[in-house]
Amino acid sequence: MKDGQETQAVLVKRHLTKQQLFNRVCQALGDRALITEPEVAAAALEERERLAETLITESVAMPHCQSDVVKQSKILLVNCKRYPITWDAAGHQVEGLVILLLAKDAPQDQLLRITDFVRQLADNDVADSLFETEPTAADSIEI
Amino acid sequence: MVKTDINRELMNLLYQQDSYVTAKKLSEELEVSPKTVYRAITHINEKVGAPQLITTAKGKGVEINRSRSLNESGQFVQHDLAKLSEDTLSPSKRRKQVMIRLLYVSPRAIDVQYLYEHFYVSDSVISNDEKIINQWLDRYGLRLQRTNRKASIQGDELAVRQAISVLTDLTGIIDFDNIFSRSEVALNQVDVNFVIDLIRDAEKDLEIEIPYPYDVNLFSHIYILINRYRNVGQKGSLPANQVPGTITQNKELLHCAEVLSHRIEQYAHVNLPQAEISFIYEYLESSRITNLSDRTEVVPQRAILIADDYVRQVSRLLQIEIDGKAILPDLINHVRPMLNRLENGIHATNELLEQIKQEYPSIFNAVCTASLKIEQDYELPKIPVDESAFISIYFARAVEQSARPLHILIACTTGVGTAELLRVKVSKNLPELVIDDVVSMRQYQVNREQYSGVDFIISTVPIRDEQVIPVIVVSALFSTRDQTAIRKVVTKLSGATK
Numbered sequence: 001m002k003d004g005q006e007t008q009a010v011l012v013k014r015h016l017t018k019q020q021l022f023n024r025v026c027q028a029l030g031d032r033a034l035i036t037e038p039e040v041a042a043a044a045l046e047e048r049e050r051l052a053e054t055l056i057t058e059s060v061a062m063p064h065c066q067s068d069v070v071k072q073s074k075i076l077l078v079n080c081k082r083y084p085i086t087w088d089a090a091g092h093q094v095e096g097l098v099i100l101l102l103a104k105d106a107p108q109d110q111l112l113r114i115t116d117f118v119r120q121l122a123d124n125d126v127a128d129s130l131f132e133t134e135p136t137a138a139d140s141i142e143i
Numbered sequence: 144m145v146k147t148d149i150n151r152e153l154m155n156l157l158y159q160q161d162s163y164v165t166a167k168k169l170s171e172e173l174e175v176s177p178k179t180v181y182r183a184i185t186h187i188n189e190k191v192g193a194p195q196l197i198t199t200a201k202g203k204g205v206e207i208n209r210s211r212s213l214n215e216s217g218q219f220v221q222h223d224l225a226k227l228s229e230d231t232l233s234p235s236k237r238r239k240q241v242m243i244r245l246l247y248v249s250p251r252a253i254d255v256q257y258l259y260e261h262f263y264v265s266d267s268v269i270s271n272d273e274k275i276i277n278q279w280l281d282r283y284g285l286r287l288q289r290t291n292r293k294a295s296i297q298g299d300e301l302a303v304r305q306a307i308s309v310l311t312d313l314t315g316i317i318d319f320d321n322i323f324s325r326s327e328v329a330l331n332q333v334d335v336n337f338v339i340d341l342i343r344d345a346e347k348d349l350e351i352e353i354p355y356p357y358d359v360n361l362f363s364h365i366y367i368l369i370n371r372y373r374n375v376g377q378k379g380s381l382p383a384n385q386v387p388g389t390i391t392q393n394k395e396l397l398h399c400a401e402v403l404s405h406r407i408e409q410y411a412h413v414n415l416p417q418a419e420i421s422f423i424y425e426y427l428e429s430s431r432i433t434n435l436s437d438r439t440e441v442v443p444q445r446a447i448l449i450a451d452d453y454v455r456q457v458s459r460l461l462q463i464e465i466d467g468k469a470i471l472p473d474l475i476n477h478v479r480p481m482l483n484r485l486e487n488g489i490h491a492t493n494e495l496l497e498q499i500k501q502e503y504p505s506i507f508n509a510v511c512t513a514s515l516k517i518e519q520d521y522e523l524p525k526i527p528v529d530e531s532a533f534i535s536i537y538f539a540r541a542v543e544q545s546a547r548p549l550h551i552l553i554a555c556t557t558g559v560g561t562a563e564l565l566r567v568k569v570s571k572n573l574p575e576l577v578i579d580d581v582v583s584m585r586q587y588q589v590n591r592e593q594y595s596g597v598d599f600i601i602s603t604v605p606i607r608d609e610q611v612i613p614v615i616v617v618s619a620l621f622s623t624r625d626q627t628a629i630r631k632v633v634t635k636l637s638g639a640t641k
Binding site for chain 1: 194555556557559560561563564565566567568571583603604605616618619620
């Protein structure tokens, strides 16, 4: 993961539940010192999902949270096409996740860049196309 | 006895509700006991499995579990309904079929045993059906007559046809292509095709288009007419004293009515009296025919006065200024055939009646009040609520067009995630809304006063402590259901801001 880069690819290499995925992703960022308390960040993502699910297309979800434990804001593009995750009670199978982890003191210009990126996802084709191809091992965190 | 199934009707009723409904209300609608409603709910929930499809809340009633039934394509719902169907008839559908059969042969009687042979119900059920059927028929001045083992329906021919029309219920049919899939009553395919061709040919000859719902009204009238004559011959003809008579007749429409009648005679091998030609003419005259208005005679002064009166009275009742110039031409075009319908007892069913009542309650009530006054002032027959609902649409449009745009706030937990996504989707799908800001829940809670001017909030998460400004919680998918919920609030607030 390049320092300062906002977008990071993640490749899911096994069957995971939603909760397991949050834990593993946050743990991976914790290992890289981007999150101070991975379990707090995972709980924040889960809490957001509990309030309302974050599906943005039939197969893409956008979990997000803003927390003190996030040291550097990140957009994680999680490709789980090979191991889709059962997302909700209706049985939606999610193949890609756009996880937004926002630092409490994120600089304004960074927030604007993230906002611009999110607005593009209002087009379902754009959101789905993010996960059409798998990222390479060199470019991604594997979980 | 065949197991009578209220499950499907119960599901249909629940799907029409926006929130909780009591078992008592459901039992009244379904004409069964509350116990039967509860039994049906248990049966449905057992059939479809967990999670429950119908949930109950103490003190509130029952509600459809939308998260269980929610599916963009409706597949889940269909699946659930299919499980419940079991090819059985509910009591109301059974009674409907019995009435339709008796009405088509009225005044002739049918052996009761023969009438009920496919339903396998007991004498007490039949006796109960008779009571309910009689209550229903009473609305039309008709009565069920029981002599020995036979039953018949007695009453005026016009009332018989109106009752058949209501029971046939073609109100959901906007396109003739859907006539078989949407009608709950079995229709004769050959007759249906003949009547559709007849109407299409009439439109071609007149170089006009008969708009919905008048085309369906005309269809229904001719279809019923053919089948009345076929079943009971001249006993199904209209009495001479019910022959309508418009003073100024449009020659083109009159000729068209004569051609239609002649073709019906040839098709059904019947002789139609002059009364039927006159009635078909009145149906044509009562339709809001497009492309013909510029060829017709001067609009009657009465229609202009009544339309003008509607504008004045509704404006006064709603305490708003309605631009007469904007609304009057269309309103006059509606009132003119409406007067004809009223004079001739032609009922134009308004499929949107319930929706209009719900979405524009103040406008609808004002129009109904105005209708009452106009009935008296112009000595008109009673103006049905369906007609008032049609008129309400013209006023709703005028009110909406002159309303100030609604200001909204979009929120989510961070103000960056789903909220920003929604900003784009709302702008694209509801461009009439002015988005004042996109905020996080925290931003909103801290700066609440700053947003006191917004009309409502669209949020992807509930905002629990908001008591003043309406909050619509939607999914980030921004489904059709979400958009409908927003439109409902827009409609409600648009009325309220005036």
